[in-house]
Amino acid sequence: MTESAAHGFPGTTTRERHPLRAIPATDWAAALESAAKEVFGAEWEEQLARFIVFLRRRISGEYSVDEYGFDRELTQRFLLAVLRPIKEKWFRVEVRGIENIPTDGGALIVSNHSGTIPMDGLMTMVSIHDALGRDLRPLGADLVFRLPIVGNIARKAGATLACSEDAERMLRNGELVGVWPEGFKGIGKPYSERYKLQRFGRGGFVSSALRTGVPIVPLSVVGAEEIYPLVGNVPALAKVLGVPYLPITPFFPLLGPLGLIPLPSKWLIEFGEPIRTDAYDASEADDPMLVFNVTDQVRETIQQTLYRLLGERASVFG
Amino acid sequence: MAERTGPGRVLLVTGVSRDLGRRFARAAACHPNVERVIGVDVAPPRGDIGKVGFVRADIRNPVIAKVIAKEEVDTVVHLSVIATPGNTGGRSTMKELNVIGTMQLLAACQTAPSLRQVVVKSTTQVYGASSRDPAMFTESMEPRRTPSSGYARDVADIESYVRGFARRRPDVAVTVLRCANVLGPRVVSPIASHFRRTVVPNVLGFDPRLQFLHEQDLYGVLEHAVRTGVPGTFNVAGDGVLTHSQVARRLQRMTVPIPEPLFGLARFGGGEYPAELRALLTYGRGVDTSRMRSLLGFEPRYTTEETVVDFAESVMPSANRADRALAALESRLTGASGD
Numbered sequence: 001m002t003e004s005a006a007h008g009f010p011g012t013t014t015r016e017r018h019p020l021r022a023i024p025a026t027d028w029a030a031a032l033e034s035a036a037k038e039v040f041g042a043e044w045e046e047q048l049a050r051f052i053v054f055l056r057r058r059i060s061g062e063y064s065v066d067e068y069g070f071d072r073e074l075t076q077r078f079l080l081a082v083l084r085p086i087k088e089k090w091f092r093v094e095v096r097g098i099e100n101i102p103t104d105g106g107a108l109i110v111s112n113h114s115g116t117i118p119m120d121g122l123m124t125m126v127s128i129h130d131a132l133g134r135d136l137r138p139l140g141a142d143l144v145f146r147l148p149i150v151g152n153i154a155r156k157a158g159a160t161l162a163c164s165e166d167a168e169r170m171l172r173n174g175e176l177v178g179v180w181p182e183g184f185k186g187i188g189k190p191y192s193e194r195y196k197l198q199r200f201g202r203g204g205f206v207s208s209a210l211r212t213g214v215p216i217v218p219l220s221v222v223g224a225e226e227i228y229p230l231v232g233n234v235p236a237l238a239k240v241l242g243v244p245y246l247p248i249t250p251f252f253p254l255l256g257p258l259g260l261i262p263l264p265s266k267w268l269i270e271f272g273e274p275i276r277t278d279a280y281d282a283s284e285a286d287d288p289m290l291v292f293n294v295t296d297q298v299r300e301t302i303q304q305t306l307y308r309l310l311g312e313r314a315s316v317f318g
Numbered sequence: 319m320a321e322r323t324g325p326g327r328v329l330l331v332t333g334v335s336r337d338l339g340r341r342f343a344r345a346a347a348c349h350p351n352v353e354r355v356i357g358v359d360v361a362p363p364r365g366d367i368g369k370v371g372f373v374r375a376d377i378r379n380p381v382i383a384k385v386i387a388k389e390e391v392d393t394v395v396h397l398s399v400i401a402t403p404g405n406t407g408g409r410s411t412m413k414e415l416n417v418i419g420t421m422q423l424l425a426a427c428q429t430a431p432s433l434r435q436v437v438v439k440s441t442t443q444v445y446g447a448s449s450r451d452p453a454m455f456t457e458s459m460e461p462r463r464t465p466s467s468g469y470a471r472d473v474a475d476i477e478s479y480v481r482g483f484a485r486r487r488p489d490v491a492v493t494v495l496r497c498a499n500v501l502g503p504r505v506v507s508p509i510a511s512h513f514r515r516t517v518v519p520n521v522l523g524f525d526p527r528l529q530f531l532h533e534q535d536l537y538g539v540l541e542h543a544v545r546t547g548v549p550g551t552f553n554v555a556g557d558g559v560l561t562h563s564q565v566a567r568r569l570q571r572m573t574v575p576i577p578e579p580l581f582g583l584a585r586f587g588g589g590e591y592p593a594e595l596r597a598l599l600t601y602g603r604g605v606d607t608s609r610m611r612s613l614l615g616f617e618p619r620y621t622t623e624e625t626v627v628d629f630a631e632s633v634m635p636s637a638n639r640a641d642r643a644l645a646a647l648e649s650r651l652t653g654a655s656g657d
Contacts, residue, residue, distance in 0.1 A: 033649060033650065067453055152524055160453050165459065209550075
């Protein structure tokens with residue numbers, strides 16, 4: 001090893017190479033190698049080799065994304081790895097009813113939405129992945145995909161636009177799709193209205209489930225309401241910026257970046273019993289009465305579960 | 319689907335002054351079932367056209383009708399819809415060539431009794447590219463925003479004329495091929511030039527999904543459409559999608575992020591970035607090709623990924639320093655763990 005390391009440092013002088021010229025790649029490699037020995041210790045070679053294979057694959061672009069832009073490798077190795085400690089240590093998420101999610105085939109998870117930023121969606125993704133090994137494919141508003149960086153991360157993490165075409169395409173391909181029908185009305189509602197479900201849109205998600213015959217799994221999330229208590233809003237400025245709301249919380253923008261740290265509320269998330277849709281005919285998806293009834297049933301289930309979970313939670317930060 | 323193998327087919331191919339049209343016409347002329355191929359364009363072809371008979375005619379004027387009648391053309395392959403003005407002049411000339419040209423061509427076709435088939439090369443750009451798009455467009459979906467100007471508008475107009483023609487001449491098989499961006503070692507197009515740049519600009523914070531069709535598959539699908547005569551509108555693209563960053567990495571290109579508002583302003587040293595390319599490089603697009611397989615019966619030889627790999631061989635890498643360093647380190651490590 002010492003011999004090959006010695007080869008990595010050829011006897012160059014400033015006369016042969018201008019001192020400001022870039023250092024050759026092999027020199028970098030040799031320098032990195034000795035640094036790695038310091039950092040990783042005895043088993044550094046194997047660990048580093050694995051990491052480098054991964055790094056080379058990323059740098060050369062030899063990984064694949066699916067047709068929605070989902071980068072499974074990046075999501076599992078980075079996004080979920082970052083979110084997991086937040087889920088376990090910060091919010092101490094307690095997951096119930098995971099057995100209500102089918103282990104394979106298409107299903108639609110319908111959840112309440114809160115918390116100023118869609119942290120509830122991210123926590124649901126980690127919870128489902130860790131419990132079942134399945135990837136939750138969230139449906140997002142078009143604003144998400146209009147924003148730079150945010151839209152990019154959303155697609156890489158498996159999200160796609162909340163439209164019937166994409167929802168049905170995913171469900172037909174047997175994906176586990178997540179939808180938050182309250183949308184911005186739910187996530188940007190004031191703290192005083194916490195745990196009161198907003199209107200569930202036009203029930204488009206129910207039509208999609210009916211057309212594809214997949215079960216609807218209601219999901220109730222308790223805890224996300226308290227992470228950024230929204231006590232004010234600047235509608236005028238929000239309008240100028242083209243966003244649906246501009247939040248003011250007790251700590252933001254008062255404390256600046258520090259105010260962006262979410263409060264460590266205690267979370268309970270419960271997946272309810274699946275509502276089957278395969279008994280209906282696909283053509284009934286266009287029957288507004290049926291769609292309305294099923295939407296109402298899902299909404300009512302989530303609302304009742306929220307009240308029950310709130311009663312079971314010892315305190316907000318317990 | 320009954321194959322049209324009757325002897326002595328006569329093809330009229332428009333747009334032979336451009337490479338794609340010229341190469342297709344030349345290949346078609348060599349086909350045993352084809353009696354002759356007439357190439358039409360306003361400008362003479364730039365290279366060898368083999369056995370193709372060239373007629374210098376402007377499809378915008380009625381001369382084209384005489385050519386179709388006199389030569390007893392039975393198949394028209396319309397390839398002269400152009401994406402960039404190039405050397406033909408400004409945007410207004412381009413629009414005239416595209417839209418008025420197609421109208422005249424179809425008017426000529428309508429009165430031609432010998433005509434049996436029309437194949438039009440359209441593009442997936444008719445779907446536009448926006449944040450409100452579904453991930454994969456099928457042929458029945460409409461663009462979310464009707465384009466008000468530019469190439470995308472031309473193509474939308476052209477397709478509506480073609481649909482009108484198909485209604486008026488139900489005896490003619492009309493095939494519209496909506497092709498994804500064509501890429502190949504010899505292809506010159508705005509997106510190919512974009513990826514050939516030493517430093518590739520990308521839109522800051524966006525990593526659009528892209529789909530490509532290999533140049534060979536474009537000739538393949540045109541030949542297939544002419545041979546089988548399956549009528550209808552079909553998306554044609556290589557399998558799978560790649561993101562912009564993946565393509566740049568495959569080509570070993572350095573990228574420089576440019577904020578979206580500036581991307582439209584800057585011309586980046588002469589590069590052409592028409593509005594529809596800017597939209598594509600921001601939001602990306604995917605099309606569903608299941609109808610291409612099931613109804614048209616065409617299977618592309620190259621996937622999107624293989625198309626990019628093939629294209630990469632024609633492009634000199636400009637940024638592979640990091641990969642070289644890692645490769646050196648990797649071989650060093652694997653060599654070391656062996657002993």
